[in-house]
Amino acid sequence: MTAEWSQWPRRHSRAVDVVIAILLCGLATYASRLAPDHGAGQGAVVVRPASLAVFGLSALASFTLLWRRMFPRAVLVITTACGVAIGALGFDMSIVTAGAALVAAYSIGLWTSDLRTAKVAPVIAGGVLLITSLLNQFWPLLNPGRITLVAAVLVAGAFAEAGRSRRDYLAALHARAELAERTREEEARQRVGEERLRIARELHDIVAHHMALAHAQASTAAYLLRTKPDQAQEMLDQLAGTTSAALRELKATVGLLREDDSDAPLEPTPGLAQLSELLTSFERTGLTLSLSITGVPRPLSPGADLTAYRIIQEALTNVTKHAGTSAATVRLVYSRLLLTISVTNAGGAVPEPVRGEEDSDSQGYGLIGMNERAVSVGGHLQAGCRPDGGFEVTTELPLEPPKPPDDEDKTL
Template sequence: MSNSWQRRAATRPQAVEATTLVLLFALTVASVVAARAVMSGTPPLWSGIALAAVACAALPWRRERPVGVLAATTLCTIVLGALGYLLTAGVMVPLLVAQYFTSVRTPRRTSWNSALTAAAGLVVTGLLVPSFRDSPILGTVNPVAMVLLSAALGAYVRVRRQYAVARAEHAVREREEEARHRVIQERMRIARELHDVVAHHLTLADAQAGTAAHLARTHPEQAFDILAKLPETTAAALRELKAAVGLLRQDNDTSDLTPAPGLDRLPELVDTCSMVGLEVTVTVDGQRRPLPPVLDLTAYRIVQEALTNVTKHAATRTAQVRLAYTPHYLTLTVTNDTTPDRPVASATTGGGFGLLGMRERAAAVGGTFHAGRRPHGGFEVACTLPLHHHGALPPDSHDTPPPHTHDESPAT
């Protein structure tokens, strides 16, 4: 029933306003008549009804001009008191309503100054009217208390509304900040994906082209074989680039996009590296198991980027990939040794984003990442990824990730 009344009030505001004013006028007139009956003297009835009507007639502007309406209702109430009417709550209804709206719709200082002014006028009236000299509580204390109580109620409502508005604005800002944060995270994710795809395949294509050019005069057959495999590398780059760019078109049909790669494509990655002369050895420790898609993609991209760095920066032509499965973690290690009598070009040289992207990928799934030179030469990339959701281990877990050292933070 309350909801039905609220719906009707929302759809018919003018009818609700007219009904409210009629009820307030009826209550005020009835209170004026009752106050006249209990007084020892006989204040003029029609004057009291006229003042009540004037006070109620000013109330329709209580929202637009609250201070002016408060002044009019206060003057009418003071005149009623001066005529000898007992200022009960019913007689003061227009004044109390006007004071409430003044406190709600005006600043704190204005509302309390107006309340104190109205209270001072009632005090003066109560002290000067002969009928109330013997009863200061009825003539002054009660009217002043009701005005101040109405002002306090209005101030409380004003503060609550301001608090609600502040909370709503804060919630809007939080939603905007959250949306902005998600956009930034999505942009970073797509940037990592594009970097890994473009850097890996273009590095391999560049290495294949350079090797073919080097062998063109001395071993033309090998050069032609390498060039024949070059379209496979570029085609793979285009497929993965199309899949990465497809992330930007969420509203379109992505059924024709290549699925996200995972560790099941590691043999293909090893074969691709062998085309440019990098021999990769893969060892698996522990029981291999299927991984969630996000974790599977993360592991593959980290291995792919680490091998790309070896291809670009390392003097050696060999690399080792180790996958270690434990009950709660997957540890990836990619290492390359130093070729005798040849310096190692550190993977920390250059101005790219390889190490940074790998570190961000590992952190996104709750893992750890370390990269740096090995004590006996070469370079190592090590990453530990939790196999459970958000990296949370079950309460009875005693499996801890292995420590890593030789961490270097510059990105390539």
Template sequence: MNNSWQRRAAAHPKAVEATTVALLFACTVASVLLTRSFMPGTPALWPGIALSAVGCAALPWRRGRPLYVLATATLCTMALGALGYLVTPGLMGPLLVAQYSTSVRTPRRTTWNSALAAAAGMVVTGVFVPSFLHSPVLTIVNPAAWVLLSAALGAYLRVRREYAAARAEHADRQREEEARRRVIQERMRIARELHDVVAHHLTLADAQAGTAAHLARTHPDQAFEIIAKLPETTAAALRELKATVGLLYQDDDTADLAPAPGLEQLPALVDTCSTVGLEVAVTVEGRPSPLSPVLDLTAYRIVQEALTNVTKHAATRTARVRLRYAPHQLTLTVTNGTNSGRPLVTSASGGGFGLLSMRERATAAGGTFHAGHRPQGGFEVACGLPLHRHDESPAT
């Protein structure tokens, strides 16, 4: 029933306003009649009713011009007191409503300045009431206190509304920041994928082309064999690039996109590296466990990036990949040859993104990452990834 009444009130605001003013005028007139019967000297009736009517008639403009309405209501109440009426809360109805509306709709300083001015007017009015010498509490303290109480209630409601608006704005900002953070994370993820695809395949293609050019005069058969495998490298790059960029088109049909690579493609990765003269030995320890798609992709990309950096930055032509399956962790270790000159990757000291990309992938999967020079020579990349069931997603 309460909701039904609120809907009706919202649908007929003018009728509600007129009813409210009429009821307030009736209460004010009743207070005029009641006060007149108890006051000595019997104040004039019709001027009291007229002043009450003027004060109530100004109230419909309290939302647009609250200070003018408050001034009108205050003057009417002071005039009633000057006529000899005892200024009671019922007689002050238009003033209290006007003061409350002013406190709700004006700043704090304006609220309290207007409240103090109205209270001062009530104090001055109390001097003209015949019972002033007998009851200063009724004629001075009581009217001023009601004005200040009305101002305090309006100010409280204004603060509550401002607080609710601030909370709503803060919640909107949080939602926007969360959405922005997710967009940035998605961009970072796609950027890592693009970096891994482009860096790996283009590095291998560049190495194949350089090797073929070097062998073209002395070993043409080997050069032609390497050149024949070059389209396979570029085709693989295009397939993975299409699959990665296809993530940006979620509304399109992605049935023809290649699936995300995983450790099952590790033999093909090793064969591709062998075409540029990098001999990779793969060792698997423990019983292989099924990996979730995200964790499988993470492990493959880390191995791929590490081998790519061996091809780009290491003087050695050999590398070793070790996969160790424990009950709750998969450990990936990629090392290049010993005593071979330059290290595996220069991301820590140069401007590349190899180490950064691998570290971010491992951290995003809830794992650990370490890369550095080995005491016996060479460079090592070690990564520990927590194992999950095939239907689980890695922790972030």
């Protein structure tokens, strides 16, 4: 309830201005009837008839206050001129008779965009009214009317400065809130985009790997079915296992997108611990593989471990689909800070679609995805044809996760 009442003057500013104008006009007209009687002693006043001129000037000054927000400079000039005219008619200059000019001084300090004008104009207006009062009656120099007039000018300037500071402060808070909201929205969109890209890479690697194996196993089974039916059944059993593994990994990946299944158990994230199983699955398709490990194997961060597994998987999948050879070599080299992975298909011609970057319309995003994976964990990847033939994919991955920017700044 209190908050609603505090907002009422702002919502009904025109009604407030009308009430202020009527009150100031009435008070100025009434104050013009009272004047100190210096001959009768201190505190005595003389009651004079109401002055029609004072009423007209006060009404004009009060009426112009209705436009004090739109034209504060012009309103201050008119109200000050009306106050000077009232003083020129022989009436005492006080906070009551010059009330409209004081309200205008407050308004120009609050609503004028020029800060210098906002500070200087009220002082000039107060000085003009004070000089008018001195010209009308110089002695006594410090009478109550002049003291209140000077004090009112200072208070009006102080209130205007406080109002301007509060308005600027609220505007700054509003701007900061909007900036924070936009930043949160942009950050949320960026995180959604990164998550979509991560899931797209996972789905690509899963589908490409298992579909390549399934295609090779199905082709082999079709060939053996005509020549060696007993071996064809074994190959078909392997094909069933390949498709089952593909379905399990797809379920685990897609399950991340379902909020209702967030507590459901998922398959463990693959890594180099499953490298032997990965190589075995390729060997079943007829691909001859050799694995060499140099250095002391060390554990990787979960992200780097998954990246290493997926890069080897995608590289061998490309060998199965594109390379004109049935042999490939996988090398793991552990150093103090890095794990270097090389997947090479020695000999044989490499089809044109595999050289360089793949064509996104026909060959998918294999090499692009491998490079994105390596960069996401702080590594880098190189892929290209070997001078002696074949194709090689080499990536270097950090054995420790990269430090966040804040931590790096603190160590400098």
